[in-house]
Amino acid sequence: MxxxxxxxxxxxxxxxxxxxxxxxxxxxxxxxxxxxxxxxxxxxxxxxxxxxxxxxxxxxxxxxxxxxxxxxxxxxAGLSADEAAEIFDFRALLEGEVIARAVPLMTPSILAEARGYCDAFHDSGDPMEWGDLNRKFHATLYAAANLPYHMKVINSAMDQIDRYLRAQLLLSKGMERANKEHLAILAACEAGESEKARRLTQQHILGAKASLIDHLK
Missing domain, CATH: 1.10.10.10 (Winged helix-like DNA-binding domain superfamily/Winged helix DNA-binding domain)
Known part of the structure; x- marks a missing residue:
């Protein structure tokens, strides 16, 4: 092993x-x-x-x-396509709510930290780094909401699908799309647009779901 x-x-x-x-x-x-x-x-x-x-x-x-x-x-444990789809649907609901509640509480330092992870994600050529940087970007934004139980559940859901997401980013060449979506989410947060950040986060997760389900099948 x-x-x-x-x-x-x-x-x-x-x-x-x-x-x-x-x-x-x-x-x-x-x-x-x-x-x-x-x-x-x-x-x-x-x-x-x-x-x-x-x-x-x-x-x-x-x-x-x-x-x-x-x-x-x-x-x-492995995941079926149906199980993965359910986890993504759940993440879209939960993470959309968390980021909407986080936006009004985001400080310049939080936004700067998130932008740093976003830039690192864009610049990285190492697939082994992509999953970690993706999680750190989202977690940094969500942390402003100060909802530790929500974050525990989100992290548990991410653990179950993370290895599939890493493979999907590599095999489907999804890095470029993910980076554009990260930048759009970050811009909404910087502008203080809670509902737009919610909508973009949900679209980001559901788009990854569609790509991953194709990969699993």
Missing amino acids: KIQAVDIGRTASAASIIFDALRKAIIEGDLKDGEPLRQDELAKMFNTSRIPVREALTRLEQHGLVRTVRYKGAVV
Whole structure:
């Protein structure tokens, strides 16, 4: 398995470290859909017992990244086109509301930080960076709303589709369109146009949904 393992045999937060390492590997596509996650093998890789491994796998299952299969145990969870479509529809509703509530509270420093991520997204030639920069751009704008529970749900939804989005951006050459849409969303935020930011964010997410569903099919 392709995971950045560390020796955590004496670490109190072993389960959290395993969770973070597996989550990163799944999101970035190093662990493929359906790949088995064997507790004994993982415990050996991280030099720990099976207890924190089991806890980490349970948390990953709660996040929708892992599922338990009869006779196989834990495997990396995949998404059907219908499941992916539902997540995108949910994101459009939730993220549209969050950005609309965030716009009146955005400061010049928040907008400048978001523009920095937008520029970095445009300039990056490394597909491995695109997903992270995309998430940081949106999260920076949403954070102004000060809605931590909403953000927790958004991040969980993003975790489930992030690896597909990264592949879609690369295979469908969606970077140019995504960059234009990011710039339009940012301009609406800078102008203080809450409803326009909501509409553009929803269109951005639903456009990505259509492209991704085509890719999955």
